[in-house]
Amino acid sequence: MKSWWPRKAAPAPAPAVVAPATPAHHAEHVLRRLEWKVIRRLDGLLQGDYRTLLRGTGLDLADLREYQLHDDVRHIDWNVTARMQSPHVRVFTEDREMSAWFLLDLSPSVDFGSGELRKRNVSAEFVAVLARLLTRHGNRVGAMLYGSGVDAVIPTRSGRRHVLHLLHSMLDRVTAEGSPTRLADLLASGASLIKRRSTVFVVSDFISEPGWEKALAQLAQRHEVVAVRVLDPLELDLPDLGLLTLRDAESGEQVVVDTHDAGFRKRFARIAAQREADLREALTRSGVDALELSTDADLVDAIVRFVDMRKRRSQLASGSLPAHLRHVA
Template identity: 90%
Template structure:
């Protein structure tokens, strides 16, 4: 799948900096500046909105017995303690709490196609901010995070650790990357295969990408989801879905350098572009469903806080459904 963007127009490729406040000189200081801005403007808002729902971001590797109580209609019969039931002459179920000892990995696609953005932010900025916010939220609650970064290949592996300094190192690694020019098409399956061979312990894995890649990533993604809990974080820009009337444009493939001149004033061309984009969207979503992974979309023109809150709400509902927390007729309707 090629990634085209217009040349010579700010609205279609020359994205402005995400923050107008001047940052101190140096990449490390820049990461600190971005981290402080995110802590003040994003994480503080999330603290007020999530209200203790951080536990839904990760699921532990095991369960600890927390309590015994009488069976209720919505309970999972597999949790009935038959020994206690026999003694009490009434059904009792075991109540578990999840082990919080869990690691999270971010598989981040930083190939040339993510340098596109039609507004103030590029997809690369959105990816970096999402990873920084989620990593900081998780490490503040005792979890460990690591990352694998993909440029023209898997070129950086950051082992799992916790703490703010580690998150800064992760953010710095994402921001302090010089453009390599045309590097050929993205091979997302290489990133997924590398993760499968390297991450041995069960973890929560966030695949952060625009999914503009050579085909063949679907099977490795599904295989990764068989062992780990995988979340596909798809980063996109509105211009990739609907091309406005901008007249004659020169479009350049960001990964191969191939160029083509198109007339966006032609309504037929714009409709064909929208139809192809819609078809690709449907195929992508179908592939993610078949891979049995949760999916989250981040747009360059959308609010990051709203996206994360939606994601947490989705996981909370999924947890309720899987544990039998809703009546059968409502579970069937929600599914």
């Protein structure tokens, strides 16, 4: 029996406003607004620390040394370890030219939003901000777009015009209903296409057919992977809105529910909380860092908190973090 829980559903009566799709010719306007309101704030708050968000990209092997406490186990050279009879790790130097890829889930479920923004808008703004920060320093960004499948690949390039092209592609793309999301296909395609070690941002609501966890872990073995999860508050907690018709954004299936029923709302919240716990555990097992972006949260605050977390972790690994702060990191 199919679960009633509307994991990909949007209320048909729509008590809140859902932002309309942004036309392609508005991409320039969106980017200018982000440059003025978001990137300027990030420059002041991070003071260059945004590179911490992109650590691990463009790395060249520089040396080998014995394993030390807090070293990244993914850098262990098992062949040398076997010969030397003690763990050895690869030491890398960072290339100034970084390469970043965005694996973008643009399936129908990301078109949901219970407020002024849809999840697609939040994804697009995040990608535009990160891509602009990178390309204005001469780095290259590329993207793979997933709708009903991997629909398009945008090769890595730099420059503001390239960012506009990427933003246009995200905002202007329409995916028809009818097939479930298979995030594993996007991740496997990324692992096959991206040859050079890069920072890979997987931007998705992670509402998908099962089986993507293994593909994500395999991608993280070669690349520095950040799971950027977009969500909407209504997916976690239903308010008392009376009778609602919920529609599955991908299959089009509809079901009528009574949100006035406190028991129903509690069951919904319990199932949603369990899914949240399972998702976070899966991301942790895959060995990736995670950033959550909500449609009702401030993008700048979310990015700053995430960069600060990664900076503390990097300091902990190098032993430069003060002892009294290590338990926090």
